[in-house]
Amino acid sequence: IEDETKNLLMEVLTKGNAWAAKAPVLVVVCGQPMDDYNRSDDPITYYQFDCGLATMSLLLGAVDEGLMAHPMAGYHADGVKKILAIPIEYHVMCVVALGYEGFPEQLDYDTRDKDRAPRTRKEIDDIISIDKFQF
Numbered sequence: 513i514e515d516e517t518k519n520l521l522m523e524v525l526t527k528g529n530a531w532a533a534k535a536p537v538l539v540v541v542c543g544q545p546m547d548d549y550n551r552s553d554d555p556i557t558y559y560q561f562d563c564g565l566a567t568m569s570l571l572l573g574a575v576d577e578g579l580m581a582h583p584m585a586g587y588h589a590d591g592v593k594k595i596l597a598i599p600i601e602y603h604v605m606c607v608v609a610l611g612y613e614g615f616p617e618q619l620d621y622d623t624r625d626k627d628r629a630p631r632t633r634k635e636i637d638d639i640i641s642i643d644k645f646q647f
Contacts (some may be wrong), residue, residue: 517595524591525607529584531619535609540592541567541583542602563605570608580613 521540522533532538543559567583574581589604598604616624 520595521587521592521607524588524595525584526586526588528623529586529607529609531614531623532582532584532607532609534614534618535582535611537610539570539608539610540596540598541570541605541608542598543605544599544602546601560603560605567606567608570610574610578612579610582609583607584609 518533518538521538522530525532541563543563545557545559547559547562549558571581571583583606585606587604587607592598592604592607593600593602616627619627
């Protein structure tokens with residue numbers, strides 16, 4: 513991505529993603545409903561699922577190569593589409609910052625504190641069921 517384009521993209525990312533300016537690469541993942549597989553028994557938007565799989569593959573591949581990859585939902589889709597001339601029928605699914613891990617001191621205080629905070633996850637019993645659906 514050219515510096516001028518990257519600077520424009522930084523203007524349409526939310527404030528909490530300002531750290532992404534330090535990433536050498538920004539990947540914009542897009543999909544369009546026209547590429548969807550349609551089920552007759554349960555209308556599912558598979559193009560979104562496919563974009564998720566592609567993004568996961570990018571993240572895993574980056575880590576395998578010793579890189580950091582961070583998907584972001586904090587962006588203004590219309591701005592991203594305008595800057596990159598993405599056709600109207602496409603949806604911007606996420607923006608991924610890709611590069612080498614930086615130093616925490618380079619982050620603003622809010623982001624640094626958020627990154628240091630303990631992560632909480634759902635208990636395994638809340639997301640896995642056996643034999644029948646339960647919640």
